[in-house]
Every structure is written in C-alpha cells, then in structure tokens.
Amino acid sequence: MTTTTLSDAAGGGATFRPVPVLDVVIPVYNEEIDLEPCVRRLHAYLTGSLPYPFRITIADNASTDKTPYVAAALSQQLPGVRAVRLEQKGRGRALAAVWSTSDAPVLAYMDVDLSTDLAALLPLVAPLISGHSDLAIGSRLSRGARVVRGPKREIISRCYNVLLRGALAARFSDAQCGFKAIRKDVAERILPLVQDTAWFFDTELLVLAERAGLRIHEVPVDWVDDPDSRVDIVATAIADLRGIWRLGRGLATGALPIGDLRRQLGRDATPAAGVPVGLAGQLVRFAGVGLASTLAYIVIFALLRTVTGAQAANLLALLVTAVGNTAANRRLTFGIAGRRGAVRHQAQGLSVFVLGLALTSGSLAALTAVAPQAGRFVELTVVILANLAATVLRFLLMRTWVFGSHRAR
Numbered sequence: 001m002t003t004t005t006l007s008d009a010a011g012g013g014a015t016f017r018p019v020p021v022l023d024v025v026i027p028v029y030n031e032e033i034d035l036e037p038c039v040r041r042l043h044a045y046l047t048g049s050l051p052y053p054f055r056i057t058i059a060d061n062a063s064t065d066k067t068p069y070v071a072a073a074l075s076q077q078l079p080g081v082r083a084v085r086l087e088q089k090g091r092g093r094a095l096a097a098v099w100s101t102s103d104a105p106v107l108a109y110m111d112v113d114l115s116t117d118l119a120a121l122l123p124l125v126a127p128l129i130s131g132h133s134d135l136a137i138g139s140r141l142s143r144g145a146r147v148v149r150g151p152k153r154e155i156i157s158r159c160y161n162v163l164l165r166g167a168l169a170a171r172f173s174d175a176q177c178g179f180k181a182i183r184k185d186v187a188e189r190i191l192p193l194v195q196d197t198a199w200f201f202d203t204e205l206l207v208l209a210e211r212a213g214l215r216i217h218e219v220p221v222d223w224v225d226d227p228d229s230r231v232d233i234v235a236t237a238i239a240d241l242r243g244i245w246r247l248g249r250g251l252a253t254g255a256l257p258i259g260d261l262r263r264q265l266g267r268d269a270t271p272a273a274g275v276p277v278g279l280a281g282q283l284v285r286f287a288g289v290g291l292a293s294t295l296a297y298i299v300i301f302a303l304l305r306t307v308t309g310a311q312a313a314n315l316l317a318l319l320v321t322a323v324g325n326t327a328a329n330r331r332l333t334f335g336i337a338g339r340r341g342a343v344r345h346q347a348q349g350l351s352v353f354v355l356g357l358a359l360t361s362g363s364l365a366a367l368t369a370v371a372p373q374a375g376r377f378v379e380l381t382v383v384i385l386a387n388l389a390a391t392v393l394r395f396l397l398m399r400t401w402v403f404g405s406h407r408a409r
Helices: 036-047 065-075 091-101 118-130 151-168 184-195 200-209 233-252 256-266 280-304 310-333 342-370 376-404
Strands: 003-005 022-028 054-061 079-088 106-110 133-138 145-147 179-183 216-220 223-225
Touching: 003 145, 022 036, 022 091, 022 118, 036 054, 036 065, 036 118, 054 065, 065 079, 091 106, 091 184, 091 200, 106 118, 106 184, 118 133, 118 179, 118 216, 133 200, 151 200, 151 233, 179 184, 184 200, 184 233, 184 256, 200 216, 200 233, 200 256, 280 310, 280 376, 310 342, 310 376, 342 376
Parallel strands: 022 054, 022 106, 054 079, 133 216, 145 223
Antiparallel strands: 003 079, 106 179, 133 179
C-alpha cells in the first residue's frame, strides 16, 4: 500500500497545532466538485462546535481528476486539514491506511456528500472520547432516525441488514451508513484482521468488534440520500455476499482469533451476585437453542408417530435433534469454534442424549403403566414435559462436563 502525504496536519507546517483528539477522514475518488464545499463546511462546524483539537484528513483513492489538487489547496488554506494520496482505489483501504498511522485517540470518517447531518457528529464521538464505548455508528434504521431516500435504496439497506442478522448474528442496526468512529487503541487491534478494502470493510469491522465483546454505540441520524451517488449497487451487493461468506466461514472454523481479541479488548459485564461469570448469557443462548430443538423434536415426533410406535418415534426424534443441539450449543452457547474436540463433544453430547432418552422413555413407560388408555394429547404433553426436564439436565451437564473446560464467551 503506497500513501503520500501532500501536507501535514498543520496546513503546510507553518503553525504548531496540538495532537488532535479527533481525526475525521473523508475518503474520496474523483470528487473535484464536492470536495471543497464538504471540507469547508465540516471545518467550520468542528471549529465552532468541537471543544477539542481536531484534524480533517482527505484520503484520495487514486483519483484521476483534479481531486488531489483541490485537496492540496485545502490543506494549505485551512489549519488542521491534511491530504493523503493512495495509489490504489478502495474506501476500506483508505480508512485502514489513515487510521493505522493517525496519532489521534478517536478516529472517524464520513462520506464526502455529507448526507448525514453534522449535528450527529458530537453524539457520535462523545462516548468514545469519554471511554464509555469502543465504536460508534450512525444509524438510518434505528428509532429516531429521519431518512430521505428512494424506496429501492431503502429496501436494499433493510434487506442487507436482515441478511447480516441471519447469517452473521449481527445485532447492530445499520452497517452501511458512511458515518462511523472508533477508538485508536481498538482500531490497532482489529484493523489487521479486516481483509476487505472496499465497501464491505465497515461490516467486517463491526462484526469482528461485536464478536470481540466491544461496545458499539448507535446514533440515530438525519440522512438525505445523494442522488449523484456513483456506487454500483449490483457489484457492491455481489462483493458483500462474498464478504459475508468469507467472514462467516472464518468465524465458523475458528480461523479468526476472536478469543484472543476478546481477551485483549472485550468488556465483561459485571455478573449479578452469586451468578457465575457468563452464566446469564449462556442461559439465554441455551434457551434459544433449546426452544428450536424442542420445536424440531415435537414436529419430528408427531410425524414419526403416525407411522411407528411412541418409543421408536421418541428415540428417532431425540437422536436427530441431539446432534444438532450439541453442535448449536457448542458454537452459539459456549463459543467454541473450529473442529478441534468436535468429535469428543458430540460423543459426550450423545451420552447426555442417552440420559435424556432414559428420562423421556421412562416417562412414557410410566404413563402407559398408569393410564394405558391415555390419548395422544396426554401422551404428547408428558413427552414435552419430560423433554423440558431433560433440557435442564442437558444444560447442567454441558456447562460442567461437556464444555466445562472452555471459558464462557
């Protein structure tokens, strides 16, 4: 990666300026028309509203028009503005290059069109300056946001974020809004793991941060769509899908050192008195997996019961769901990725399954002995209650025996 600093942060080096608290990066490519009004407006706003030293860094992504000359002129005319030239395109590449070399403790970026109202900038960076949060994002999809844009972009944005929630279990509401900030110490740890150099950069950064247990602050923004946007929606969508697949595979196989990152940067919630660390989160995740397993068990049992006896249906339904339950709890509840130990965990999970089978089968046998004429509804009710009891037993054994040697997420 080749970068050239066209001017320093002091606007030519003639005047001393203190180390900035905030460095706002504006990545640009062929923006000779919009660049000057954007930078002048942002500079005026920061000068009048931000009570800390700041810097504005124009990151030129290999522009072929007069953008580099406009950037250089601005850096000479406005104190606290510098221009950096990259010889390769890519918004993510530009952000990674500038953020990696910046000396400011808080780093931010925004799009050159200033679609986001600048009034959201202070609420965006304040939690990072105070140390309350690790990253901050502007959100066009959270409650309180006011957005003006066409239906096509609205639908694409919402579908993309739904896809992220389903494929990568993301909990943040808006990955693509060009209005974000990060603490420098956090960026130093995460940026080496971010592979994308284009538009998926934001999503990858946020997913890694979230998996590492970092606190992401969301700010509802007022946002007006830029009708002159030159983003290729189709090409960007295809690249995003590839990025989701690559990132999901890395998380699933354990190729990404999320555990190390979490130990270095993660925020551990203060546990309630008498509650072991990680237990609350494990219970919530285990309950979700257990609910899905129970529903799958009921459906499979009911279907099999139409062609076979109750004991056989119970055995097959439990066997099918037990394997899926162990795999899901291994990854989602106890945070264990990769193949190492997977076979042993499944074997131990099957042992737990045998205990569950004994409990549910014993319940069916007891029902048959006590009420041989009981109908299907009573039979199914007994099986459900016994399965729920087996679920409680399964959690206790998984936490203390199957996955007991692994640290909770």
